[in-house]
Amino acid sequence: NAGVTQTPKFRVLKTGQSMTLLCAQDMNHEYMYWYRQDPGMGLRLIHYSVGEGTTAKGEVPDGYNVSRLKKQNFLLGLESAAPSQTSVYFCASSYRGNTEAFFGQGTRLTVV
Amino acid sequence: SQQGEEDPQALSIQEGENATMNCSYKTSINNLQWYRQNSGRGLVHLILIRSNEREKHSGRLRVTLDTSKKSSSLLITASRAADTASYFCATVSTRKTSYDKVIFGPGTSLSVIP
Numbered sequence: 001n002a003g004v005t006q007t008p009k010f011r012v013l014k015t016g017q018s019m020t021l022l023c024a025q026d027m028n029h030e031y032m033y034w035y036r037q038d039p040g041m042g043l044r045l046i047h048y049s050v051g052e053g054t055t056a057k058g059e060v061p062d063g064y065n066v067s068r069l070k071k072q073n074f075l076l077g078l079e080s081a082a083p084s085q086t087s088v089y090f091c092a093s094s095y096r097g098n099t100e101a102f103f104g105q106g107t108r109l110t111v112v
Numbered sequence: 113s114q115q116g117e118e119d120p121q122a123l124s125i126q127e128g129e130n131a132t133m134n135c136s137y138k139t140s141i142n143n144l145q146w147y148r149q150n151s152g153r154g155l156v157h158l159i160l161i162r163s164n165e166r167e168k169h170s171g172r173l174r175v176t177l178d179t180s181k182k183s184s185s186l187l188i189t190a191s192r193a194a195d196t197a198s199y200f201c202a203t204v205s206t207r208k209t210s211y212d213k214v215i216f217g218p219g220t221s222l223s224v225i226p
Contacts, residue, residue: 033213033214035216042216043155043200043216045213045214048211048213056211056213058213090154090155092155094214096212097204097211097213098142098204099160100145100157100160101145101147101155101214102157103154103155103156105153105154106154
């Protein structure tokens, strides 16, 4: 089992460009999450999904969109990247919302 | 705002010593979880303690939970250099105005000196 896989691992964007981060899990988990991690801030929840076809806003959703068309995939989109979105992005999944979460290895995004 | 806050922000100890990290949170919880993150890697789940539990053990890890004080502690006994990492507490609140979700604190950076 691969667990949670994120692509890409690194990306540099210019301000105003768009991109999509892909998260895939093979554990048949219902819940999937996107977090961003910034120095001294811990992990902040961007958006999450409680099942196929559903999405919900987290703590810092502005500037991001998500989609969960298939149970195993959770996509995070940046329509118009800004330098403030420079961060490390982590995807996670869990069986339910109150069970342990499994994390991907992260995507390091730099917006210049 | 973040649910959990770890204390201290950074901790440096000698190999073989015990390391204690604390976590305080603001609202009622369903459970509290501790995670470890090695530099440049994703988070790894260590232990989950439910709101009706007071103490839990896993190998060299001991977690306590005091719901009256809204706090938890993680004790790592006989630390090793390989324990060097950041440690995060995460909470699942009992609020029913939204779906259950895991909210993380800012973390404690632990350095174990050989």
